[in-house]
Amino acid sequence: MKKTIKYAIDFVLIVGTAFLLLFLVGYVRPLVIAPLDGLKTTENSVLFSFEKADTILIDDNIEFTSPEKIHVKDNLIVNLKPGTYYWKVQGISQSEIRKLTIESEIDLKLKEKDLEKGVYDIVNAGNTVLDVGVYDKEDLQETISLGIDEEKEVSGTKFIGEIKNE
Protein backbone atom coordinates (compact mmCIF):
# COMPACT_ATOMS: atom_id res chain seq x y z
CA MET A 1 0.00 0.00 0.00
CA LYS A 2 1.28 3.44 -0.89
CA LYS A 3 2.45 5.65 1.97
CA THR A 4 0.13 8.47 0.93
CA ILE A 5 -2.87 6.16 1.04
CA LYS A 6 -1.79 4.92 4.47
CA TYR A 7 -1.49 8.48 5.75
CA ALA A 8 -4.85 9.36 4.22
CA ILE A 9 -6.49 6.42 6.01
CA ASP A 10 -4.64 7.41 9.25
CA PHE A 11 -5.97 10.93 8.91
CA VAL A 12 -9.52 9.85 8.15
CA LEU A 13 -9.54 7.44 11.10
CA ILE A 14 -8.01 9.82 13.64
CA VAL A 15 -10.02 12.86 12.62
CA GLY A 16 -13.18 10.80 12.11
CA THR A 17 -12.84 9.14 15.52
CA ALA A 18 -12.16 12.46 17.22
CA PHE A 19 -15.20 14.06 15.57
CA LEU A 20 -17.41 11.12 16.38
CA LEU A 21 -16.29 11.08 20.02
CA LEU A 22 -16.82 14.82 20.31
CA PHE A 23 -20.25 14.43 18.77
CA LEU A 24 -21.12 11.60 21.18
CA VAL A 25 -19.97 13.59 24.21
CA GLY A 26 -21.97 16.60 23.04
CA TYR A 27 -24.96 14.44 22.17
CA VAL A 28 -25.26 12.76 25.55
CA ARG A 29 -24.56 15.90 27.60
CA PRO A 30 -27.86 17.23 28.96
CA LEU A 31 -29.00 20.60 27.70
CA VAL A 32 -30.15 22.99 30.42
CA ILE A 33 -32.44 25.77 29.26
CA ALA A 34 -33.94 27.40 32.34
CA PRO A 35 -33.55 28.93 34.83
CA LEU A 36 -30.55 30.96 33.69
CA ASP A 37 -27.32 30.72 35.66
CA GLY A 38 -27.24 33.21 38.54
CA LEU A 39 -30.97 33.97 38.37
CA LYS A 40 -32.28 35.97 41.33
CA THR A 41 -36.01 35.94 41.85
CA THR A 42 -38.63 36.35 44.53
CA GLU A 43 -40.85 33.71 42.91
CA ASN A 44 -40.86 30.47 44.90
CA SER A 45 -42.05 28.39 41.95
CA VAL A 46 -39.24 27.85 39.51
CA LEU A 47 -39.60 26.16 36.12
CA PHE A 48 -36.69 23.85 35.36
CA SER A 49 -36.43 23.28 31.65
CA PHE A 50 -33.92 20.87 30.13
CA GLU A 51 -33.39 18.10 27.62
CA LYS A 52 -31.65 14.71 27.60
CA ALA A 53 -31.84 14.26 31.38
CA ASP A 54 -34.19 12.61 33.82
CA THR A 55 -33.04 13.84 37.23
CA ILE A 56 -32.67 17.29 38.75
CA LEU A 57 -30.23 17.63 41.62
CA ILE A 58 -30.66 20.67 43.87
CA ASP A 59 -28.48 21.51 46.85
CA ASP A 60 -27.45 24.49 48.93
CA ASN A 61 -23.76 23.83 48.31
CA ILE A 62 -21.80 23.45 45.11
CA GLU A 63 -20.34 20.11 46.26
CA PHE A 64 -23.85 18.60 46.25
CA THR A 65 -23.21 16.84 49.57
CA SER A 66 -26.91 16.27 50.30
CA PRO A 67 -28.80 16.97 47.09
CA GLU A 68 -32.52 16.72 46.67
CA LYS A 69 -33.04 14.40 43.71
CA ILE A 70 -36.16 14.86 41.63
CA HIS A 71 -36.86 12.30 38.94
CA VAL A 72 -38.71 13.78 36.01
CA LYS A 73 -39.11 13.11 32.34
CA ASP A 74 -39.37 16.67 31.18
CA ASN A 75 -39.70 20.17 32.48
CA LEU A 76 -40.81 20.65 36.06
CA ILE A 77 -41.92 23.42 38.38
CA VAL A 78 -40.27 23.14 41.79
CA ASN A 79 -41.26 25.12 44.86
CA LEU A 80 -38.22 26.35 46.76
CA LYS A 81 -37.84 28.30 49.97
CA PRO A 82 -35.85 31.54 49.89
CA GLY A 83 -32.13 30.80 49.75
CA THR A 84 -29.25 30.14 47.39
CA TYR A 85 -29.26 26.88 45.46
CA TYR A 86 -26.98 25.03 43.07
CA TRP A 87 -28.55 22.71 40.57
CA LYS A 88 -27.70 20.41 37.71
CA VAL A 89 -29.46 17.74 35.70
CA GLN A 90 -28.39 14.18 35.15
CA GLY A 91 -29.00 11.88 32.24
CA ILE A 92 -26.31 9.68 30.73
CA SER A 93 -23.92 12.42 31.80
CA GLN A 94 -24.25 15.49 34.00
CA SER A 95 -24.95 19.04 32.94
CA GLU A 96 -23.12 22.18 34.01
CA ILE A 97 -23.85 23.47 37.53
CA ARG A 98 -26.05 26.53 37.76
CA LYS A 99 -26.78 28.88 40.64
CA LEU A 100 -30.22 30.10 41.62
CA THR A 101 -31.25 32.52 44.36
CA ILE A 102 -34.76 32.83 45.72
CA GLU A 103 -34.81 36.15 47.52
CA SER A 104 -37.01 36.54 50.54
CA GLU A 105 -39.87 38.97 50.05
CA ILE A 106 -42.34 40.45 52.48
CA ASP A 107 -45.65 41.57 51.02
CA LEU A 108 -48.15 42.55 53.69
CA LYS A 109 -51.70 43.48 52.72
CA LEU A 110 -54.31 45.01 54.97
CA LYS A 111 -57.97 44.82 53.93
CA GLU A 112 -60.56 46.91 55.67
CA LYS A 113 -63.31 44.87 57.33
CA ASP A 114 -64.99 47.07 59.94
CA LEU A 115 -63.51 50.56 59.87
CA GLU A 116 -65.41 51.81 62.92
CA LYS A 117 -64.12 48.99 65.12
CA GLY A 118 -60.71 49.05 63.49
CA VAL A 119 -61.02 45.43 62.28
CA TYR A 120 -58.98 44.34 59.27
CA ASP A 121 -57.99 41.20 57.41
CA ILE A 122 -54.23 40.93 57.18
CA VAL A 123 -52.71 38.84 54.39
CA ASN A 124 -49.19 37.51 53.92
CA ALA A 125 -48.73 37.72 50.14
CA GLY A 126 -44.94 37.29 50.27
CA ASN A 127 -42.79 34.17 50.18
CA THR A 128 -41.74 33.86 53.83
CA VAL A 129 -43.51 33.11 57.08
CA LEU A 130 -44.04 36.36 59.01
CA ASP A 131 -44.28 37.60 62.55
CA VAL A 132 -46.73 40.49 62.56
CA GLY A 133 -46.75 42.89 65.48
CA VAL A 134 -50.24 44.26 66.13
CA TYR A 135 -50.19 47.70 67.77
CA ASP A 136 -52.86 49.89 69.31
CA LYS A 137 -51.28 53.28 68.69
CA GLU A 138 -47.74 52.68 70.00
CA ASP A 139 -48.52 49.76 72.33
CA LEU A 140 -47.76 46.26 71.12
CA GLN A 141 -50.90 44.19 71.71
CA GLU A 142 -49.79 40.84 70.27
CA THR A 143 -47.51 39.20 67.75
CA ILE A 144 -49.18 36.83 65.32
CA SER A 145 -47.55 34.30 63.03
CA LEU A 146 -48.73 34.50 59.45
CA GLY A 147 -47.96 31.65 57.03
CA ILE A 148 -47.46 32.18 53.31
CA ASP A 149 -50.78 33.24 51.71
CA GLU A 150 -52.44 33.11 55.13
CA GLU A 151 -55.12 35.64 56.07
CA LYS A 152 -56.14 36.55 59.62
CA GLU A 153 -58.59 38.97 61.17
CA VAL A 154 -56.85 41.58 63.31
CA SER A 155 -57.78 44.66 65.25
CA GLY A 156 -55.37 47.55 65.76
CA THR A 157 -53.96 50.76 64.35
CA LYS A 158 -50.48 49.70 63.26
CA PHE A 159 -49.19 46.40 61.84
CA ILE A 160 -45.49 45.62 61.45
CA GLY A 161 -44.47 42.51 59.51
CA GLU A 162 -41.03 40.93 59.61
CA ILE A 163 -39.55 37.57 58.66
CA LYS A 164 -40.19 34.99 61.37
CA ASN A 165 -37.18 34.37 63.56
CA GLU A 166 -35.85 30.83 63.34
Next chain:
Amino acid sequence: MNKKILFFWIFILSFILLFNIISVCALGVTPARNTLDFEPGLKKDLSFSIINSEHKDMNIIIYAEGELAKSIILQGDSSFKMSASEESREIKYSLKIPNELRPGVRIGEIVILETPVKTSNDQNYIGATVAVVTQIYVYVPYPGKYAEAELNVVNAEQGGEAVFVIPIVNRGDLGLENIRVNIDIYNKLNEKITTINSETISIISGEKKDIVVKWKADSPVGTYRAVATVIYDGETISLEKQFNIGTADLDLQEITVNDFSLGQIAKMEMLVENKWSEPITGAYAQTNIFNAKGEVMVDFKSATQDFSPLSKEVLTSYWDTGGVGEGTYEASVYLRYGEKSSQKDLQLKVSEDNLEIIGLGYVISSGRSSSSDGNSGLIFILIVVVVVLILVNLLWFLVLRKKPKK
Protein backbone atom coordinates in the same frame (compact mmCIF):
# COMPACT_ATOMS: atom_id res chain seq x y z
CA MET B 1 -88.12 48.79 29.39
CA ASN B 2 -85.90 51.85 29.81
CA LYS B 3 -86.51 51.77 33.57
CA LYS B 4 -85.35 48.17 33.67
CA ILE B 5 -82.10 49.12 31.91
CA LEU B 6 -81.66 52.06 34.29
CA PHE B 7 -82.14 49.82 37.34
CA PHE B 8 -79.70 47.33 35.86
CA TRP B 9 -77.00 50.01 35.49
CA ILE B 10 -77.69 51.38 38.98
CA PHE B 11 -77.23 47.84 40.35
CA ILE B 12 -73.94 47.39 38.46
CA LEU B 13 -72.62 50.80 39.59
CA SER B 14 -73.62 50.11 43.23
CA PHE B 15 -71.80 46.80 43.05
CA ILE B 16 -68.64 48.45 41.66
CA LEU B 17 -68.87 51.19 44.32
CA LEU B 18 -69.28 48.61 47.09
CA PHE B 19 -66.29 46.69 45.76
CA ASN B 20 -64.19 49.85 45.72
CA ILE B 21 -65.07 50.68 49.31
CA ILE B 22 -63.18 47.55 50.42
CA SER B 23 -59.85 49.27 50.22
CA VAL B 24 -56.49 47.62 50.57
CA CYS B 25 -53.29 48.85 52.09
CA ALA B 26 -50.19 46.95 51.00
CA LEU B 27 -46.46 47.24 51.38
CA GLY B 28 -43.57 44.97 50.49
CA VAL B 29 -39.81 44.71 50.84
CA THR B 30 -37.12 42.43 49.46
CA PRO B 31 -34.87 40.95 50.71
CA ALA B 32 -36.51 40.29 54.06
CA ARG B 33 -33.11 39.57 55.59
CA ASN B 34 -29.42 40.10 54.85
CA THR B 35 -26.94 37.85 56.62
CA LEU B 36 -23.30 38.74 57.23
CA ASP B 37 -20.36 37.27 59.12
CA PHE B 38 -18.73 39.59 61.64
CA GLU B 39 -15.60 41.39 60.52
CA PRO B 40 -14.45 44.14 62.92
CA GLY B 41 -14.82 47.60 61.37
CA LEU B 42 -16.19 46.28 58.07
CA LYS B 43 -18.13 48.79 56.01
CA LYS B 44 -20.57 47.15 53.64
CA ASP B 45 -22.88 48.75 51.08
CA LEU B 46 -26.25 47.04 50.93
CA SER B 47 -29.68 47.73 49.50
CA PHE B 48 -33.30 46.70 49.62
CA SER B 49 -36.33 47.37 47.46
CA ILE B 50 -39.67 48.72 48.60
CA ILE B 51 -42.50 47.16 46.63
CA ASN B 52 -45.69 49.02 45.80
CA SER B 53 -47.72 45.92 45.00
CA GLU B 54 -51.08 47.73 45.01
CA HIS B 55 -49.78 50.47 42.65
CA LYS B 56 -51.04 53.39 44.71
CA ASP B 57 -49.64 56.66 46.02
CA MET B 58 -47.81 56.08 49.28
CA ASN B 59 -46.09 58.19 51.94
CA ILE B 60 -43.08 56.25 53.17
CA ILE B 61 -40.96 56.73 56.28
CA ILE B 62 -37.80 54.67 56.81
CA TYR B 63 -35.87 54.30 60.05
CA ALA B 64 -33.39 51.90 61.61
CA GLU B 65 -33.82 50.19 64.95
CA GLY B 66 -32.41 47.28 66.94
CA GLU B 67 -28.93 46.85 68.39
CA LEU B 68 -27.23 47.66 65.06
CA ALA B 69 -29.36 50.78 64.45
CA LYS B 70 -26.41 53.13 64.95
CA SER B 71 -24.36 51.13 62.44
CA ILE B 72 -26.94 51.56 59.67
CA ILE B 73 -26.54 54.69 57.54
CA LEU B 74 -29.42 55.22 55.13
CA GLN B 75 -28.56 56.97 51.88
CA GLY B 76 -31.12 59.45 50.59
CA ASP B 77 -34.26 60.75 52.24
CA SER B 78 -35.82 58.89 55.12
CA SER B 79 -39.25 60.22 54.18
CA PHE B 80 -40.59 60.35 50.64
CA LYS B 81 -43.58 59.68 48.39
CA MET B 82 -44.01 56.78 46.01
CA SER B 83 -46.39 57.32 43.13
CA ALA B 84 -48.88 54.77 41.88
CA SER B 85 -46.80 54.24 38.74
CA GLU B 86 -43.69 53.36 40.75
CA GLU B 87 -43.67 49.60 41.17
CA SER B 88 -40.61 49.45 43.39
CA ARG B 89 -37.83 51.66 44.68
CA GLU B 90 -34.31 50.59 45.60
CA ILE B 91 -32.93 52.10 48.82
CA LYS B 92 -29.19 51.93 49.45
CA TYR B 93 -27.59 51.94 52.89
CA SER B 94 -24.24 51.29 54.52
CA LEU B 95 -23.56 49.01 57.43
CA LYS B 96 -20.52 49.94 59.49
CA ILE B 97 -19.88 46.97 61.76
CA PRO B 98 -18.40 48.03 65.13
CA ASN B 99 -14.98 46.72 66.13
CA GLU B 100 -16.51 44.75 68.98
CA LEU B 101 -19.82 42.95 69.27
CA ARG B 102 -21.11 40.31 71.66
CA PRO B 103 -20.93 36.74 70.29
CA GLY B 104 -24.04 35.31 68.65
CA VAL B 105 -26.50 36.88 66.23
CA ARG B 106 -26.60 40.66 66.36
CA ILE B 107 -29.64 42.14 64.65
CA GLY B 108 -30.37 45.43 62.96
CA GLU B 109 -33.74 46.31 61.46
CA ILE B 110 -34.83 48.83 58.89
CA VAL B 111 -38.51 49.64 59.24
CA ILE B 112 -40.42 50.84 56.18
CA LEU B 113 -43.62 52.51 57.30
CA GLU B 114 -46.50 53.52 55.08
CA THR B 115 -48.41 56.40 56.56
CA PRO B 116 -52.06 56.86 55.55
CA VAL B 117 -52.74 59.00 52.49
CA LYS B 118 -56.06 60.79 52.29
CA THR B 119 -57.30 60.73 48.74
CA SER B 120 -60.02 62.87 47.21
CA ASN B 121 -62.30 59.88 47.64
CA ASP B 122 -62.49 59.56 51.43
CA GLN B 123 -64.02 56.09 51.17
CA ASN B 124 -60.62 54.80 50.08
CA TYR B 125 -59.00 55.90 53.31
CA ILE B 126 -57.49 53.32 55.68
CA GLY B 127 -56.65 54.78 59.05
CA ALA B 128 -54.21 52.07 60.10
CA THR B 129 -50.54 52.05 59.20
CA VAL B 130 -48.63 49.13 57.77
CA ALA B 131 -44.91 48.60 58.12
CA VAL B 132 -42.50 45.95 56.90
CA VAL B 133 -39.01 45.24 58.15
CA THR B 134 -35.83 44.21 56.39
CA GLN B 135 -33.42 42.63 58.86
CA ILE B 136 -29.63 42.58 59.01
CA TYR B 137 -28.18 39.55 60.81
CA VAL B 138 -24.52 39.72 61.79
CA TYR B 139 -23.09 36.44 63.07
CA VAL B 140 -20.38 37.13 65.63
CA PRO B 141 -18.18 34.10 66.38
CA TYR B 142 -18.17 32.69 69.89
CA PRO B 143 -14.79 32.56 71.56
CA GLY B 144 -13.23 29.11 71.24
CA LYS B 145 -15.04 26.17 69.73
CA TYR B 146 -18.76 26.44 69.06
CA ALA B 147 -20.97 24.66 66.56
CA GLU B 148 -24.62 24.85 65.54
CA ALA B 149 -26.34 21.92 63.87
CA GLU B 150 -29.72 20.63 62.78
CA LEU B 151 -31.03 17.23 61.78
CA ASN B 152 -32.93 16.57 58.56
CA VAL B 153 -34.18 13.13 57.60
CA VAL B 154 -35.17 12.03 54.12
CA ASN B 155 -37.81 9.34 54.60
CA ALA B 156 -37.17 5.96 53.05
CA GLU B 157 -39.16 3.21 51.44
CA GLN B 158 -38.95 -0.10 53.24
CA GLY B 159 -35.68 -1.76 52.22
CA GLY B 160 -34.44 1.53 50.78
CA GLU B 161 -32.08 4.04 52.32
CA ALA B 162 -33.03 6.62 54.92
CA VAL B 163 -30.73 9.61 54.62
CA PHE B 164 -29.80 11.73 57.64
CA VAL B 165 -28.41 15.14 56.72
CA ILE B 166 -26.81 17.16 59.52
CA PRO B 167 -25.73 20.66 58.41
CA ILE B 168 -23.13 21.94 60.89
CA VAL B 169 -21.99 25.57 61.09
CA ASN B 170 -18.81 26.46 62.94
CA ARG B 171 -19.87 29.59 64.86
CA GLY B 172 -16.72 29.68 66.98
CA ASP B 173 -13.54 31.60 66.23
CA LEU B 174 -11.45 28.41 66.20
CA GLY B 175 -11.48 25.59 63.68
CA LEU B 176 -13.24 22.33 64.60
CA GLU B 177 -11.10 19.29 63.94
CA ASN B 178 -12.97 16.15 64.92
CA ILE B 179 -16.66 16.42 64.20
CA ARG B 180 -18.71 13.26 63.96
CA VAL B 181 -22.31 12.26 64.45
CA ASN B 182 -23.75 9.31 66.33
CA ILE B 183 -27.37 8.45 65.52
CA ASP B 184 -29.58 6.16 67.60
CA ILE B 185 -32.79 5.00 65.94
CA TYR B 186 -35.78 4.10 68.09
CA ASN B 187 -39.04 2.41 67.06
CA LYS B 188 -42.49 3.39 68.25
CA LEU B 189 -42.08 1.29 71.42
CA ASN B 190 -39.03 3.39 72.22
CA GLU B 191 -36.72 0.42 71.69
CA LYS B 192 -33.35 1.26 70.21
CA ILE B 193 -33.07 -0.69 66.97
CA THR B 194 -29.71 0.46 65.72
CA THR B 195 -26.86 2.94 66.13
CA ILE B 196 -25.00 4.46 63.21
CA ASN B 197 -21.90 6.62 63.13
CA SER B 198 -20.66 9.10 60.59
CA GLU B 199 -17.14 9.70 59.41
CA THR B 200 -15.09 12.48 61.03
CA ILE B 201 -14.82 15.87 59.33
CA SER B 202 -13.26 19.25 60.15
CA ILE B 203 -14.75 22.72 59.62
CA ILE B 204 -12.93 26.06 59.65
CA SER B 205 -14.39 29.05 61.51
CA GLY B 206 -17.52 30.49 59.89
CA GLU B 207 -17.89 27.60 57.44
CA LYS B 208 -20.84 25.24 57.02
CA LYS B 209 -20.59 21.57 56.06
CA ASP B 210 -23.12 18.74 55.84
CA ILE B 211 -22.59 15.34 57.39
CA VAL B 212 -24.62 12.77 55.50
CA VAL B 213 -25.35 9.37 57.04
CA LYS B 214 -27.25 6.65 55.18
CA TRP B 215 -29.08 3.78 56.81
CA LYS B 216 -30.59 0.79 55.07
CA ALA B 217 -34.19 0.87 56.24
CA ASP B 218 -34.87 -2.86 56.54
CA SER B 219 -37.24 -2.41 59.50
CA PRO B 220 -41.04 -2.61 59.26
CA VAL B 221 -42.93 0.36 57.85
CA GLY B 222 -43.90 2.93 60.45
CA THR B 223 -42.75 5.93 62.40
CA TYR B 224 -39.29 6.02 63.97
CA ARG B 225 -37.27 8.51 66.01
CA ALA B 226 -33.69 9.48 65.30
CA VAL B 227 -31.61 10.87 68.16
CA ALA B 228 -28.40 12.37 66.81
CA THR B 229 -25.46 13.49 68.90
CA VAL B 230 -23.00 15.79 67.18
CA ILE B 231 -19.64 15.33 68.88
CA TYR B 232 -16.91 17.90 68.25
CA ASP B 233 -13.67 18.44 70.14
CA GLY B 234 -15.12 17.34 73.49
CA GLU B 235 -18.49 19.13 73.10
CA THR B 236 -21.84 17.64 72.09
CA ILE B 237 -25.10 18.81 70.52
CA SER B 238 -28.24 16.67 70.82
CA LEU B 239 -30.79 16.63 68.02
CA GLU B 240 -33.96 14.64 67.56
CA LYS B 241 -36.42 14.05 64.74
CA GLN B 242 -39.24 11.67 63.80
CA PHE B 243 -39.21 10.01 60.40
CA ASN B 244 -41.11 7.36 58.48
CA ILE B 245 -40.12 4.15 56.78
CA GLY B 246 -42.51 3.50 53.93
CA THR B 247 -45.50 5.64 53.16
CA ALA B 248 -49.10 5.44 54.21
CA ASP B 249 -50.45 3.26 51.45
CA LEU B 250 -53.76 1.56 50.65
CA ASP B 251 -53.71 -1.28 48.16
CA LEU B 252 -56.74 -2.35 46.12
CA GLN B 253 -56.49 -6.12 46.04
CA GLU B 254 -59.72 -7.35 44.43
CA ILE B 255 -63.21 -6.33 43.41
CA THR B 256 -66.09 -8.74 43.83
CA VAL B 257 -69.51 -8.30 42.18
CA ASN B 258 -72.18 -10.84 43.10
CA ASP B 259 -75.57 -11.37 41.43
CA PHE B 260 -74.88 -8.95 38.59
CA SER B 261 -77.70 -8.14 36.24
CA LEU B 262 -77.26 -5.54 33.51
CA GLY B 263 -79.61 -2.61 33.99
CA GLN B 264 -79.73 -3.09 37.77
CA ILE B 265 -77.56 -1.57 40.50
CA ALA B 266 -74.28 -3.51 40.82
CA LYS B 267 -72.77 -3.84 44.27
CA MET B 268 -68.97 -3.67 43.95
CA GLU B 269 -67.07 -4.87 47.02
CA MET B 270 -63.48 -3.65 46.94
CA LEU B 271 -61.03 -5.43 49.21
CA VAL B 272 -58.43 -2.90 50.31
CA GLU B 273 -55.33 -3.50 52.44
CA ASN B 274 -53.73 -0.89 54.69
CA LYS B 275 -50.00 -1.52 54.24
CA TRP B 276 -49.15 1.15 56.78
CA SER B 277 -48.45 0.31 60.43
CA GLU B 278 -50.59 3.27 61.51
CA PRO B 279 -54.37 3.70 61.31
CA ILE B 280 -55.77 5.44 58.23
CA THR B 281 -59.06 7.23 58.69
CA GLY B 282 -61.70 8.47 56.29
CA ALA B 283 -60.57 6.50 53.25
CA TYR B 284 -62.92 5.95 50.32
CA ALA B 285 -62.89 4.63 46.76
CA GLN B 286 -63.86 6.72 43.76
CA THR B 287 -64.54 4.93 40.48
CA ASN B 288 -64.55 6.49 37.04
CA ILE B 289 -65.83 4.44 34.10
CA PHE B 290 -65.03 5.69 30.61
CA ASN B 291 -66.92 5.38 27.33
CA ALA B 292 -65.33 4.47 23.99
CA LYS B 293 -64.27 8.12 23.47
CA GLY B 294 -62.37 8.09 26.76
CA GLU B 295 -64.90 10.41 28.42
CA VAL B 296 -66.02 9.81 32.00
CA MET B 297 -69.32 7.99 31.62
CA VAL B 298 -70.02 7.52 35.31
CA ASP B 299 -68.37 8.59 38.56
CA PHE B 300 -69.31 7.03 41.89
CA LYS B 301 -67.85 6.85 45.39
CA SER B 302 -67.95 4.42 48.28
CA ALA B 303 -68.70 5.40 51.87
CA THR B 304 -65.69 6.35 53.98
CA GLN B 305 -63.96 3.68 56.04
CA ASP B 306 -61.32 3.67 58.79
CA PHE B 307 -58.46 1.17 58.55
CA SER B 308 -56.58 -0.33 61.48
CA PRO B 309 -52.83 -0.78 60.98
CA LEU B 310 -51.99 -3.54 58.47
CA SER B 311 -55.63 -4.54 58.13
CA LYS B 312 -57.97 -5.33 55.25
CA GLU B 313 -61.41 -3.78 54.85
CA VAL B 314 -64.11 -3.82 52.19
CA LEU B 315 -65.18 -0.58 50.54
CA THR B 316 -68.57 -0.97 48.91
CA SER B 317 -69.59 1.06 45.86
CA TYR B 318 -72.81 0.92 43.87
CA TRP B 319 -72.97 1.30 40.08
CA ASP B 320 -76.32 1.92 38.42
CA THR B 321 -75.96 0.05 35.13
CA GLY B 322 -79.24 1.35 33.72
CA GLY B 323 -78.67 2.33 30.08
CA VAL B 324 -75.26 0.67 29.99
CA GLY B 325 -74.67 -1.62 27.02
CA GLU B 326 -72.71 -4.84 26.92
CA GLY B 327 -69.04 -4.45 26.20
CA THR B 328 -65.67 -3.76 27.75
CA TYR B 329 -65.16 -0.45 29.53
CA GLU B 330 -61.99 1.19 30.80
CA ALA B 331 -62.19 2.23 34.46
CA SER B 332 -60.03 3.90 37.08
CA VAL B 333 -60.42 3.28 40.80
CA TYR B 334 -58.92 5.93 43.10
CA LEU B 335 -58.32 5.17 46.76
CA ARG B 336 -58.38 8.52 48.52
CA TYR B 337 -57.27 9.16 52.10
CA GLY B 338 -56.24 12.47 53.60
CA GLU B 339 -54.45 14.37 50.85
CA LYS B 340 -53.21 11.15 49.25
CA SER B 341 -54.59 9.09 46.45
CA SER B 342 -53.58 5.98 44.58
CA GLN B 343 -54.99 4.93 41.25
CA LYS B 344 -55.59 1.51 39.71
CA ASP B 345 -56.71 1.06 36.12
CA LEU B 346 -59.08 -1.75 35.28
CA GLN B 347 -61.28 -3.05 32.51
CA LEU B 348 -64.88 -3.93 33.18
CA LYS B 349 -66.24 -6.61 30.87
CA VAL B 350 -70.00 -6.22 31.03
CA SER B 351 -72.40 -8.89 29.79
CA GLU B 352 -76.09 -9.49 30.46
CA ASP B 353 -75.56 -11.39 33.70
CA ASN B 354 -71.87 -11.02 34.45
CA LEU B 355 -69.41 -8.28 35.31
CA GLU B 356 -65.82 -9.38 34.95
CA ILE B 357 -63.08 -7.22 36.43
CA ILE B 358 -59.87 -7.39 34.43
CA GLY B 359 -57.15 -5.97 36.64
CA LEU B 360 -54.29 -3.96 35.25
CA GLY B 361 -51.15 -2.78 37.00
CA TYR B 362 -50.92 0.50 38.80
CA VAL B 363 -50.45 3.38 36.46
CA ILE B 364 -48.37 5.23 39.04
CA SER B 365 -45.03 4.83 37.40
CA SER B 366 -42.31 7.32 37.93
CA GLY B 367 -40.93 9.00 34.88
CA ARG B 368 -37.68 7.44 35.96
CA SER B 369 -38.45 3.91 34.90
CA SER B 370 -39.50 4.70 31.35
CA SER B 371 -36.80 7.28 30.97
CA SER B 372 -34.21 4.91 32.38
CA ASP B 373 -35.25 2.32 29.81
CA GLY B 374 -34.69 4.89 27.08
CA ASN B 375 -31.33 5.78 28.55
CA SER B 376 -30.29 2.12 28.78
CA GLY B 377 -31.02 1.67 25.07
CA LEU B 378 -29.07 4.78 24.19
CA ILE B 379 -26.16 3.76 26.40
CA PHE B 380 -26.09 0.37 24.65
CA ILE B 381 -25.97 2.03 21.20
CA LEU B 382 -23.22 4.40 22.34
CA ILE B 383 -21.17 1.54 23.79
CA VAL B 384 -21.54 -0.38 20.51
CA VAL B 385 -20.42 2.68 18.51
CA VAL B 386 -17.38 3.25 20.75
CA VAL B 387 -16.42 -0.46 20.66
CA VAL B 388 -16.71 -0.51 16.86
CA LEU B 389 -14.53 2.62 16.70
CA ILE B 390 -11.89 1.05 18.92
CA LEU B 391 -11.92 -2.17 16.88
CA VAL B 392 -11.61 -0.32 13.57
CA ASN B 393 -8.70 1.71 14.93
CA LEU B 394 -6.96 -1.32 16.40
CA LEU B 395 -7.50 -3.31 13.21
CA TRP B 396 -6.04 -0.55 11.11
CA PHE B 397 -3.12 0.56 13.25
CA LEU B 398 -2.05 -2.87 14.59
CA VAL B 399 -2.89 -5.21 11.72
CA LEU B 400 -3.69 -3.75 8.32
CA ARG B 401 -1.21 -0.87 8.44
CA LYS B 402 1.68 -3.17 9.39
CA LYS B 403 0.80 -5.90 6.91
CA PRO B 404 3.87 -6.55 4.79
CA LYS B 405 3.64 -6.01 1.08
CA LYS B 406 3.15 -9.21 -0.94
